[in-house]
Amino acid sequence: MPRTSRVIAASLTAIALACGPTIAAATGELNLYSSRHYDTDERLYSDFTEATGITINRIEGNADELIARMEAEGVNSPADVLLTVDTSRLERAKNAGVLQQIDSAVLETRVPANLQDEDNQWFGFSQRARIIFYDKADVAEPPMSYVDLADPKYAGQVCHRSSTNVYSQTLLAAVIENFGVEAAKSWAQGVVDNFARTPQGGDTDQLRGLVSGECDISISNTYYFARALRKDVSDLSSDIDKIGWVFPAQNAEGAHVNLSGGGVAKHAPNRDNAILFMEYLTSDQAQQYFSAGNDEYPAVPGVAISASVAKLGLFKADTADLSKVAKNVPEAQKIFIDVGWD
Structure with missing residues (x-):
């Protein structure tokens, strides 16, 4: 579906999604490759597991090393989601062919257009x-x-x-x-x-x-x-x-803002769980924890920020398309x- 059509379709669900997705119970597991090295992210993972019943298996490391690993693993890669920091690394993963395009009204509606890939292969979750x-x-x-x-x-x-x-x-x-x-x-x-x-x-x-x-x-x-x-x-x-x-x-x-974001792996064996996890990261609960746990600005507009971030204040962000x-x-x-x- 063309990007314009997808954005129009997503806008029809905006009211229903205004407070974030409802994360329903599911089954199985999720294999997460992450270069986010923050201990505070443990809360994000445990809350997702508690809400869904999905077990998260993590492999952490340097972003370039994880991307190279996914390339080497090819169709046999167990990776479901890649999380990393900075737009350039997200684009690097896309160019390496280790991500896939996904259609999610939740992600397209919750994440501002300039904070997501033009082909919907990656989305920003914090700024x-x-x-x-x-x-x-x-x-x-x-x-x-x-x-x-x-x-x-x-x-x-x-x-x-x-x-x-x-x-x-x-x-x-x-x-x-x-x-x-x-x-x-x-x-x-x-x-x-x-x-x-x-x-x-x-x-x-x-x-x-x-x-x-x-x-x-x-x-x-x-x-x-x-x-x-x-x-x-x-x-x-x-x-x-x-x-x-x-x-x-x-x-x-x-x-100018840097992003922390992620995408669904090209050969994700648990694709539905991967999309559910990505959508969960745009929920108000998760967005607030990016701020409270790691002093970041939420990517989703209107979400409350932590006291430490509030001391810095709100600001006008550059709206240049980060994909470009x-x-x-x-x-x-x-x-x-x-x-x-x-």
């Missing part, structure tokens, strides 16, 4: 806005957009992750989608010129750089900061009041090489 953080003592006028990060007045102040990181790649891919290749290359060069240090570390390290004084401006996904608000994170939480934040481009394209953004990653990688972004 992490990639935003600007800064040292409130040293930065009187913080950058208000991603474009501003390349302003020469911030020379020697910006910390960022390396170009090999998927978050870096997807952000630049979004800049390409919104402004074009040449503008994106100019922007990337400007950010490199403003680096306070060679790109290194994870998102938490970018925030710690603000506390230590190594940099004045950094980029991080929101859930790393919200986590440090909720519980003690070494070398960060005790001085977190020093850090301010900006949701970028609120008067323009909006803040993911296709720009190879071009983003070329730009990184061209501008010398390590």
